[in-house]
Amino acid sequence: MPTVVHAEHGRGWRRYTKAQSRVRFLITLGVVAALAVAWNSISSQTTWSFVLDAGVQFRDMGMRMFPPDGRYFTALARPMIDTVHMATLGTALGVLIAIPLAFAAARPTTPSRLYVRPVALLLLVTSRSVNSIIWALMLVVLIGPGILAGILAIAFRSVGFVGKLVYEAIEEAPQLPITAMETTGAGRAQALAFGLIPQILPTMAGVGVYRWEINIREATILGLVGAGGIGMALQASIDALAWSRVSVILLVILSTVVVAEWASARVRKKLA
């Protein structure tokens, strides 16, 4: 809070005028009041005896998780490979759908600012607002449990993310090369292929790899609603209260995530 800090050391100089500090005070008061109301409503929905019990529960859960069931490890290879497949294929499909949408949404390339652009933007927002596990929930109803539902859920969620970043890249790219090529007689397609694509290709690749890393994390939980991968093993172990298996699964997820993060960081550093 800079107001306080500055008021303390010089009586004569103040950073804000009286009116400004009054407004700032009122805003702070409003935020604190809103937080108090919010906290109150949560507190009323909470069984505090369970919360106070948490330490005991935590120790209990830790003891059941330890030692991890080492024999279960081999049974996890297949679900984990499925999880990585889901993330990779889902990202690939998502990027394929996102690119035409991004071109339709970006001001310089959209076929129609009045009709096409708003529709493309709406599709991108919808894709982003619905979490991949909710997409999975709906897709499992439609096409049944399994890895295919997972791939599609990942793809549908990725479209909004990749599409938004790519269309912003298109709008931020200098338009001069395109104009120059069109002036020398290049067609629209040629001008885009040589004037625009080389400018946005590094962004596209970087965004794709970044999304893949996020998707690895997301793919690990889609199994909770039946969409394949290691989440199904997690759900089964939790339902059976087999906590020594849960800890093995968490370790496997953790190491995969770390490796994926490392790989993605290396690739993106190369691209930049």
Added chain:
Amino acid sequence: MYARKGHALATDLARAWRPPPRIESRAVRTLIVVSVALYLLVAALTVEVDPGRIREGMSRAGDLFGGWLRPDFVTRWPDIRTGLLESLSMTAVATAVGLMISIPFGLGASRNLVPGPVYVVCRGALAVFRAFNEIIVAILFVAMFGFGPFAGVMTLVVATVGFLGKLLAEAVEEIDSAPLDALTTAGASWPSRVVFGVLPQVMPRILGLTLYRLDINFRESAVIGLVGAGGIGATLTTAFSRYEFESVSAILILIIAMVFAAEVISGHLRRRLL
């Protein structure tokens, strides 16, 4: 005759020119393309598709999409309103608490402010906070704290600290070091170096990131309800398991509308404040 020949030559040249490739060695390029294609093929072949089940599901698609086109805000309105208010409360509390915890962690994870051991511990803690998906954290917290929004708040706090702490540390590491050096030379203590040398430089960034995280926390609060951590997600799961797709549609529309509104408002706030 000559003119035509010259013209043809020029076209050939234009066709022949290609922008220089990013990876120079042709062998490496081919290898990458072939192995990526091979991997995608192998991965795609492991996907089991059951056409019978899909046909069966498509008959249900009518119900699902029909429900989407007829959103029903009325029947379950009391539940939806309670769920939304709970989600908003969870979002606000978790973002505020998460911000307060993330500042010490973020400062501790900045290489230019603290000695090596502190840096390693704080970075490690932040990495652990971010390692697991919110759903997994929520499952563990529901087992620890019981069902309800408290477990949800704790989940969102952990995710918020991991997110804000890491990005804050990155912002602090990029600050202009001159004010900090000046303060050190003048003999300022560590707290006053942070308050006068660091915070003024990163304040706009903290504000922007917090607004962004507020938006993410609201969206996540719609999801962690699936495993019993309260909020609109709980309402959504109930509607799903009752096959009330009209209510599901209404809830999803409300979530999308609120995310959209939040994006507009936070964009406006950021432009005014920064």
